Amino acid sequence: MNRRDFLQTASAAALASSTIARAAVPAVKPVRLGVIGAGSRGQEDLRLALRVPGVTVEAICDIYPPRYAQVNQLAGKEVPHTTDYRELLSRHDIDAVLIASPVGCHAEHVIASAKAGKAIYGEKALGFTVEDNHNILEAVTKNKVLFQIGHEYRYATWAQEAIRRVQAGEIGTPMQIYAYWHRNGDWRRAVPSPDPGGKLEHLINWRLYRETSGGLGTELGSHHIDMANWVFGEQPENVIGTNSLCRYHDGRTVGDNVQAVFGYSKGRKLMFSSITDNAKVGCELWIYGTEGSAQITIEDATIFYEKKKVSNAPTADKAVSKTVVEHGIVTGASYATSGEMPYRGPGEKVVTGFSENPTLAALRSFVGAVRGENEIFADVHCGFRAGIACAVAHDAVFEERKMAIPGARI
DSSP states (O other), X not given: OOHHHHHHHHHHHHHHHHHHHXXXXXXXXXXXXXXXXXXXXXXXXXXXXXXXXXXXXXXXXXXXXXXXXXXXXXXXXXXXXXXXXHHHHTOSXXXXXXXXXXXXXXXXXXXXXXXXXXXXXXXXXXXXXXXXXXXXXXXXXXXXXXXXXXOGGGGOHXXXXXXXXXXXXXXXXXXXXXXXXXXXXOOOOOOOSOOGGGXXXXXXXXXXXXXXXXXXXXXXXXXXXXXXXXXXXSXXXXXXXXXXOSSOOSSOOSOSEEEEEEEOGGGOEEEEEEESBOOSSOEEEEEEESSEEEEEESSOEEEEEOOOOOOOHHXXXXXHHOEEEETTEXXXXXXXXXXXXXXXXXXXXXXXXXXXXXXXXXXXXXXXXXXXSSOOSSOHHHHHXXXXXXXXXXXXXXXXXXEEOOOOOO
């Protein structure tokens, strides 16, 4: 065989091998997205969704024109745009809709998408008002469309594993949950100038105004409420809370801090706190059980166990009769502080075999559901149980009174 024949034979073999390799990779069913609400969160969701093989964006709807060029750059192509969500929903090249509009628009957009028969990925919270939540649940159920709520931490592997261990009894019986989302920042986004009449201010900073936003308790706390619902296996029955403006007196009408207590059956509680002037605690959720605790953050999870309790009564009685000297003061041994000091050890890290960005994991799962490959975990019922609690809490923290949280009508 001469050199020319050898090269031709080798090239043919390489081409055949490449063809076989390509054929061995199964083709994915395309999923074509439309986006309603292409602001910061909508673009983040879209950016991650486009990392899932077979996903494309075919149209966006937004009333703020600068979003169009931003999405074009993100998608790497000219994406058709409109200011009318009905025009987007009428398109035949849309398989699923990603809704990331302000929470006050969710009911209008989700219900219309459900009636159009589109699969829906809806950002949290499900609805703004109590009625919004009921109406969305009814529309999604009646029209039998796929719906996934944007509670992405249900798809975080470390949260899944930590809560699996909690539900298996590893920390005893969960009784109380403390949740925090503490930041040090004004929660404000930059607004182009000039802005006659403050139109852009209310468009871009809708989260700061009570008529369009559930405030910190909804925009941040909805995640923690959902996780508490997950642990306790039910939605809360009531809520009481407070909020105020401590630092940012800039025209906003939602508090720059909020605290709320959600009551569950059997006396169990979720205590939620969000502040904007100190980030020490950050974002975390503590599940307190009778035999231990679980700490879940936005990056990892850790299990801690309670110190062994004294169970021998005679020994305990004998200890009470002793005296000790601490800091020059004579006291009974029963007043020793060592048992009340916080545990400062490392705890036991929750280890999982694989983890990725929770939003990417959530969107990957949604795409799989659209393709018929898997079920939806964070479904509309999950969204309702958290959304209805947020809607009631929004009023409860302003009125500073205990309010009942209704269950689903269907």
